[in-house]
Amino acid sequence: MGLLGSLRNSISQVANTLFASDAEPKRIGIYGPPNAGKTTLANRIARDWTGDAIGPESRIPHETRRARRKENVEIERNGQTVTIDIVDTPGVTTKVDYTEFLEHDIEKDEAVRRSREATEGVAEAMHWLREDVDGVIYVLDSVEDPFTQVNTMLIGIIESRDLPVLIFANKIDLDEAQINRIENAFPQHETVPLSALEGDNMDEVYDKIAAYFG
């Protein structure tokens, strides 16, 4: 890139920070029960718009044990750019039993360590929800029963804070997926079906993110 080109670039960067982002990007928390596909979704969003990922995905529950943030994710929709920070959170639960990790061929010491990290992470995620997020994407596994107390409580907490929320019915690539059941569980909110793993219906996902959190 020539001198002029890089000069033009840095000018446009300055202009961007001066004019485009006069408001702080909204911080969008990705919440939901363990194993719903939150990190898979966060990674897909980050990869699609920034080129790199947020964190490891795994079929072992409580893989994410610290809230992780990806800043300034710029999503382009219909010529408009929506900038958000995405926060991938540990799956929320009211109980963590370290012996469950043992079933995944994890040694006791490691299982105890993981469960301690998981509990710290969930506590942290609850704190974020009360203080530090401007909107929520609530991810559910469409194969699982959505009528759980944790889901009901979490949606109740989100509603009581007046946060904009989208329900994502994930894993629609699986035969047993039941999107209707999720729509019926939370009729007061918009449900968007998707497969974060396969990338199905991501256009609608980004349309809705831009519309709700832009």
Added chain:
Amino acid sequence: MMAGIEHDSADGVEIELISGQRMHDKTSMEKIRMILDDVRSGNIVILEEGLTPDEESKLIEVTMTEINPDDFSGIEIESFPQQTATGGGFLSRLIGSEPSNAKLTVIGPANQIHSLQKDDTLIRALISGK
């Protein structure tokens, strides 16, 4: 634990039904402390009026900080949806009181409650002996 009464809960499960009135003048943290102290000593707590969403979020947070291997693995919790209780029953209409936020809530120790099932009108707890 009720003031002044000593419990022998060596075996058997104790169930405490806590009236809304008993909770009214408590702060959120006092309520959460009371619930977790009860649950951690193996009891099942039934709250006549439940908790606010904010209190529920703090309950989850504090529960998480208290979980430790081989001692406390967390809680099970179920409650009836707010709507069923806020309809303002016959009594509250008669007295003309504000519709309450009552939502009957059951909370117990996760390691002792085998399952907590719920349908629209019933919560069923399956408790395993220690």
